Amino acid sequence: MKDYYKIGEISNLYGIGVDSLRYYERIGVLKPRRGENGYRMYNLKDIYKLNIIRDLRQLNFSMEQIKNYLAHQSIDNTLALLQEEIEWIQGQLKKLRSTEQIIQSRLNALLTARNSTTGIFTVKAFPDRMCLRLNTNITRDEEIDFAIKKLHHKHENKIYDIGNQSIGAALSIDDLNKGITGVFRYVFFILKEKTKEYDFILPAGQYLSFLYKGSYNQSADRIKETLSYIEENGYHILDDPFELYQIHNHDTMLKEEFLTEIQVRISE
Template sequence: MNIKDYYKIGEISKIYGIGRDSLMYYEEIGILKPFRDDNGYRMYKISDIWRLNLIKELRSLNFPMKKIKEYLDYRSIENTNKILNEEINLIDEKINELIKHKENIYKRLDSINQVVNESDFNKINVVYISKRKALKLNAYIKKDEEFDFLIQKLQKEYENRFNILGNNNIGAVFSVDKINQGIYNEFKSIFCFLENEEENYNIIVEEGYYITLTYKGSYKNNQLYLNNMFNYMKEKEYNMINDPIEIYKIDIHETGIIDEFITEIQIPIEKIKVEKNKKK
């Protein structure tokens, strides 16, 4: 290969694998300064080729063009050490972000697998649940599509404080008035329970005893299971002290197979107090 003193833009583009548009951009921001020959062609001096060597290498290290230009204008051992150390710090930050992202994905997988493998289906239980922080949005809901829209609205309002995929803490609050009318698929609000350490929330669900039941399949089943739970309450002499809630452990976000849906109903209760006859 013969070494020339000057090269045209097409030759430089081919040798370095750099598009013409990029070379013209480098010229525009002052990194490269080709001159024009008598025919108006851009000509690059062989003495300026070192700049392209550095540009290509620094771009491979993800340096922005602004920083590359600054470095080319003020090169020294000190600045070379500085710019490389800055890149190491940026890489460390990205590694930490990726580690957190990986941990988040593992957490979602654990959540899904725990629900699938450890749920006690179709069994009524009485459990004590500690107080829970939550984000809540009041809205009348008649369709599943409305629920998804409101969840997105809640997520946006609170700056994506929670995920959707693999989140088994998202649910809705039943309308007791509608249940009394025989309507079991209309709700008065949606919510997402949060971690205990979360500081950004708008409601606390107080601790207490709950009747719970987890079932698989269509949401149409909640009528059957709610009535079973109400009968159990009557039999065991419990009062419902607040609205029932429905938590979507596995829903349309994790599976398109309705039979794989997993839902938990929780009803806050207290024992009916019976006054004893006083002996005279």
């Protein structure tokens, strides 16, 4: 085994770019000597340090941490370094488990939605549902998506994953009484858990539900069908009707796969 290696040999041996090796020298982590021709010459001690640098970099330690460790290497510092890494790994595992739960929740919701029966009216009971909303006037499909993005931007510290949220848009009961069915007055997110950070509530109660599949172009007709069903069956509308987008353009670009649920809180 040679006593000294040139920078190119070290670079090839460890898969470390020569710029990185020069950087390690610049910050004082490595101190190669210069040969007669001016080439950097790395000895076995430098190689030992490179082993440590490589291992600690793989464990996500910063070069500042590594430099400090190499300068004060002891069993106590090694134990402290490993404990710090364990804590970092535990934090990453916690984040991964949380992400896994979010993805699993969305997967289950999509599977349930895809297998839902459409075209029938049902009455569902719901508790209070806390929501975040954005008031706006919407007459076209693309305006709903833009409004939802604005709402998400407004609350991005609370809503991290827009694809995993229950998203809706509501009509005005006053508009419906005037025969206006094509204008949505606000969009909203239904929050997953009870929280104080909401700005309106979908009240607990009985909701008439109607699921339809396909393009949003049929929205006005489906809402009219729902209102006619309410009137024909002796129900009374208590609040603004709304649509929930169970499968939407965050899930598929095929409009025939879109799944929308109309809900209206009612009383007999």
